[in-house]
Amino acid sequence: MTEKIAVLGAGSWGSMLADILVENGHEVRVWSKSKEQVDELNTKHTNSHYIKDFTFPTKMKAYADMSEALDGVDDILFIVPSQATRSVARQANEVLNQMNIKPYIIHGSKGIEKGSYDRMSQVLQEEIDEKNRKSISVISGPSQAEDVARRDITLVTAASDDMPSAEHFQKLFMNDYFRVYTNNDIIGVEIGGALKNIIALGAGALVGLGYGDNAKAALMTRGIAEISRLGVSFGADPLTFSGLSGLGDVIVTATSSDSRNWRAGYQLGQGKKLDDVVKDMGMVIEGIATNQAAYELSKQRGVEMPITSAIHAVINDEETVSDAISNLMAREGRSEQV
Ligand SMILES: NC(=O)C1=CN([C@@H]2O[C@H](COP(=O)(O)OP(=O)(O)OC[C@H]3O[C@@H](n4cnc5c(N)ncnc54)[C@H](OP(=O)(O)O)[C@@H]3O)[C@@H](O)[C@H]2O)C=CC1
Numbered sequence: 117m118t119e120k121i122a123v124l125g126a127g128s129w130g131s132m133l134a135d136i137l138v139e140n141g142h143e144v145r146v147w148s149k150s151k152e153q154v155d156e157l158n159t160k161h162t163n164s165h166y167i168k169d170f171t172f173p174t175k176m177k178a179y180a181d182m183s184e185a186l187d188g189v190d191d192i193l194f195i196v197p198s199q200a201t202r203s204v205a206r207q208a209n210e211v212l213n214q215m216n217i218k219p220y221i222i223h224g225s226k227g228i229e230k231g232s233y234d235r236m237s238q239v240l241q242e243e244i245d246e247k248n249r250k251s252i253s254v255i256s257g258p259s260q261a262e263d264v265a266r267r268d269i270t271l272v273t274a275a276s277d278d279m280p281s282a283e284h285f286q287k288l289f290m291n292d293y294f295r296v297y298t299n300n301d302i303i304g305v306e307i308g309g310a311l312k313n314i315i316a317l318g319a320g321a322l323v324g325l326g327y328g329d330n331a332k333a334a335l336m337t338r339g340i341a342e343i344s345r346l347g348v349s350f351g352a353d354p355l356t357f358s359g360l361s362g363l364g365d366v367i368v369t370a371t372s373s374d375s376r377n378w379r380a381g382y383q384l385g386q387g388k389k390l391d392d393v394v395k396d397m398g399m400v401i402e403g404i405a406t407n408q409a410a411y412e413l414s415k416q417r418g419v420e421m422p423i424t425s426a427i428h429a430v431i432n433d434e435e436t437v438s439d440a441i442s443n444l445m446a447r448e449g450r451s452e453q454v
């Protein structure tokens with residue numbers, strides 16, 4: 117069945133998810149706040165700042181006016197940086213108030229909101245009135261946009277408290293290179309997807325300093341342990357963290373030089389200043405804001421998160437990367453099972 121789908125956010129991931137949905141036969145409208153980007157997508161069918169050397173299907177239409185993008189849609193995807201999700205959701209709700217539709221909502225953003233500590237499904241729940249939506253889901257997992265552009269095999273998970281909604285999105289997205297599992301642990305899926313960005317920053321920094329594969333494996337494994345501790349304190353299923361949205365996404369972002377978080381960490385490891393790293397990236401580095409949120413949450417909830425704390429110290433210029441690593445290694449010996 118063909119659906120009308122709006123994708124809010126035309127960065128690397130929004131435009132690539134839109135591309136998959138067009139290929140799967142759906143009518144897709146992409147919204148961006150940038151008029152220039154909309155013009156480029158509609159005339160040249162490229163998104164050159166975000167996805168290099170890729171041509172989008174001519175059927176994919178872009179809009180700068182959100183009410184045109186949302187007109188009569190069955191589904192809305194929110195794919196903007198996490199710290200922008202609330203303002204975009206608020207804008208969408210105002211538009212939906214003028215329409216008589218009740219779309220399925222899903223997001224693909226990987227972060228925790230600073231200040232509120234909300235997961236993105238909570239932000240959407242707060243900002244989109246119940247009369248304006250069916251349900252809220254998340255799509256997450258190891259999925260570098262650049263690899264999807266190359267049609268590499270990609271497996272992700274669609275999670276929702278409402279399983280029929282997760283299954284709805286599974287059907288919309290599945291094809292011969294993009295396989296979607298379902299999961300009803302939305303807390304675990306969102307926390308894993310958000311916090312893996314912190315581990316990716318750390319992994320890049322290790323490589324930037326010249327450390328090797330043992331160090332990378334150590335960071336990824338102990339990273340998952342602390343993400344899992346925080347997630348379980350919110351009621352997540354510990355098994356979710358060994359799935360696609362947990363370990364799977366840690367593996368891809370902590371090893372891929374396409375990852376913006378990994379690249380940012382690498383540059384920090386090489387001694388570049390954070391402000392310069394952010395300025396030069398020109399795309400979102402989710403791990404920075406989410407590190408702050410996760411650090412504060414770990415203190416509030418009494419959950420030990422040594423890697424998150426070490427990266428917090430580096431980001432806030434309290435320690436060099438080398439000192440942070442030495443301090444992690446000097447921690448008292450302990451059991452792996454706590
Ligand atoms: N890239 C990837 O491979 C993947 C990314 N994700 C997640 O998807 C989310 C989006 O990432 P991604 O697409 O990569 O990010 P990008 O940095 O590539 O693009 C972000 C997009 O969001 C827009 N945007 C930024 N701020 C606002 C705002 N306040 N209001 C409206 N639009 C805004 C930007 O517009 P403008 O250019 O005008 O600033 C841009 O179009 C992130 O949470 C990321 O973790 C998940 C899986 C894979």
Ligand SMILES: O=C(CO)COP(=O)(O)O
Pocket residue numbers: 226257258259260261313316365368369374375376377378400401402
């Ligand atoms: O989440 C991602 C892949 O699963 C993308 O990670 P980056 O934002 O670090 O590029």
